[in-house]
Structures are given as structure tokens and as C-alpha cells.
Amino acid sequence: MSVPLISPSILSADFARLGEEVRAIDAAGADWIHVDVMDGHFVPNITIGPMVVKALRPHTAKPFDVHLMISPVDAYLEAFAAAGADIITFHPEAGPHAHRTVQAIKALGKKAGVSLNPATPAKMLDYLIDDIDLVLVMSVNPGFGGQSFISSQLRKIEAIRKMIDKTGRDIHLEVDGGVDVNTARLCVDAGADVLVAGTATFKGGPDHYAANIAALKRID
Ligand SMILES: O=C(CO)[C@H](O)[C@H](O)COP(=O)(O)O
Numbered sequence: 320m321s322v323p324l325i326s327p328s329i330l331s332a333d334f335a336r337l338g339e340e341v342r343a344i345d346a347a348g349a350d351w352i353h354v355d356v357m358d359g360h361f362v363p364n365i366t367i368g369p370m371v372v373k374a375l376r377p378h379t380a381k382p383f384d385v386h387l388m389i390s391p392v393d394a395y396l397e398a399f400a401a402a403g404a405d406i407i408t409f410h411p412e413a414g415p416h417a418h419r420t421v422q423a424i425k426a427l428g429k430k431a432g433v434s435l436n437p438a439t440p441a442k443m444l445d446y447l448i449d450d451i452d453l454v455l456v457m458s459v460n461p462g463f464g465g466q467s468f469i470s471s472q473l474r475k476i477e478a479i480r481k482m483i484d485k486t487g488r489d490i491h492l493e494v495d496g497g498v499d500v501n502t503a504r505l506c507v508d509a510g511a512d513v514l515v516a517g518t519a520t521f522k523g524g525p526d527h528y529a530a531n532i533a534a535l536k537r538i539d
């Protein structure tokens with residue numbers, strides 16, 4: 320079985336010590352840093368904006384995997400790009416012109432990701448897949464960390480893996496929500512190559528981050 324990339328969600332970090340937490344997960348073996356941006360409108364929670372992304376940028380050289388759960392999206396892309404985002408992922412449900420948003424992210428020189436809510440079908444990707452760098456399958460309803468994995472999303476991951484393979488392009492398939500050592504294995508079996516893990520990375524505190532990340536990678 321292939322080893323997935325791990326993108327710890329800093330939603331589960333200690334927000335009073337975010338810079339330190341980012342350095343700790345970097346040292347513990349995180350491949351990417353997952354930044355959950357919520358606006359209290361598209362999702363029922365408010366987290367952080369571009370100023371915090373900018374403040375965290377000097378703390379790691381690892382890619383910032385920025386998950387925008389905001390509506391509208393386009394007005395904020397430039398600010399997140401300038402703040403140091405490497406991958407910018409948005410929800411097509413958040414606006415009427417998903418393809419334009421992809422174009423705008425790429426025009427900023429960033430990797431473009433599209434995220435699908437649990438009730439959104441894989442078909443949503445039909446006319447986007449050729450232009451994007453990443454698909455993010457939400458395996459919980461977006462808005463909060465610590466929720467339970469919705470297993471119906473495994474079928475969607477399998478379907479999207481087939482769509483990706485058909486393109487012949489190198490497109491990441493990332494899963495976000497309720498990923499632990501058990502569900503990680505199911506996601507990788509279904510075709511995922513990047514796993515977001517908030518609760519499963521940060522549980523037990525800094526002394527456990529390296530073992531937690533290693534356990535998510537060692538799932539064969
Ligand atoms: O996008 C998200 C929620 O909307 C988070 O990335 C996700 O919930 C990660 O947290 P956990 O691993 O604790 O489920």
C-alpha cells in the first residue's frame with residue numbers, strides 16, 4: 320500500500336501558540352500544513368484569515384494547504400496567495416463560477432483545489448478536473464474538527480480516483496474529516512494520497528505528534 324502524505328489541520332492546534340505548533344508538526348513529519356479558513360457564513364464557525372497565514376509563513380517551509388470554507392471566494396484569493404498559501408482549495412457550492420475561481424487561483428501562480436461536501440456528487444468535477452491540481456473530499460460536513468468519518472464518502476473517493484487516473488495527470492486526492500488510523504487505511508485503499516488529520520495529529524500534545532503522524536502513514 321502506498322504511503323499517504325499527511326496534512327495536519329491546525330484547527331486542532333493550541334491557537335495561543337500557533338507558530339510553535341506549526342514548527343512542532345513540521346519537525347514531527349507533517350508533509351503539508353492544512354489551514355482551515357471559515358467565515359461564519361458558508362460554514363457555522365469562524366477561524367482565521369490571511370493575516371494569520373502570513374504570520375505563520377516564517378515558521379515552516381512546508382506547503383500551506385489552505386482550505387477555504389468561505390463565500391464569496393474570489394475576493395480573497397489574492398490575499399491568501401500573498402500571505403503564503405501554496406495550494407488554495409475552495410468549495411464550488413460557495414459561488415456560481417467555479418471554473419473562474421480555478422483560473423484565478425492559477426493566475427496567482429498557486430495550485431488549485433476543489434473540495435466536495437459529503438452530499439456533493441463526484442460529477443461536480445466533470446468540467447473542472449482537467450484544470451485542477453487537487454480534489455479534497457470532505458468526509459464530514461465542513462465547519463468543525465473532531466467529527467465522525469462519513470463512510471459513504473469512500474465510494475466517492477473510489478469514483479474520483481478513476482476520474483483522476485483517466486486524465487493521466489498528477490492530481491492529488493485528499494480526504495478531510497474524521498481521519499484516524501482506521502479510516503486512514505480505508506481512504507488510501509479507496510485511492511486517496513493525502514490525508515488531513517486534525518484530532519488524530521494533535522491528540523496527546525506535542526510529545527505525541529511524531530508518533531501520531533507516523534501511525535497515519537504506517538497503515539499497511
Ligand atoms: O475542514 C475541516 C472541517 O471543516 C477540518 O480540516 C477537519 O475537520 C479536520 O479535523 P479532524 O481531523 O479533527 O476531523
Ligand SMILES: [Fe+2]
Nearest residue numbers: 355386495515
Ligand atoms: Fe479542512
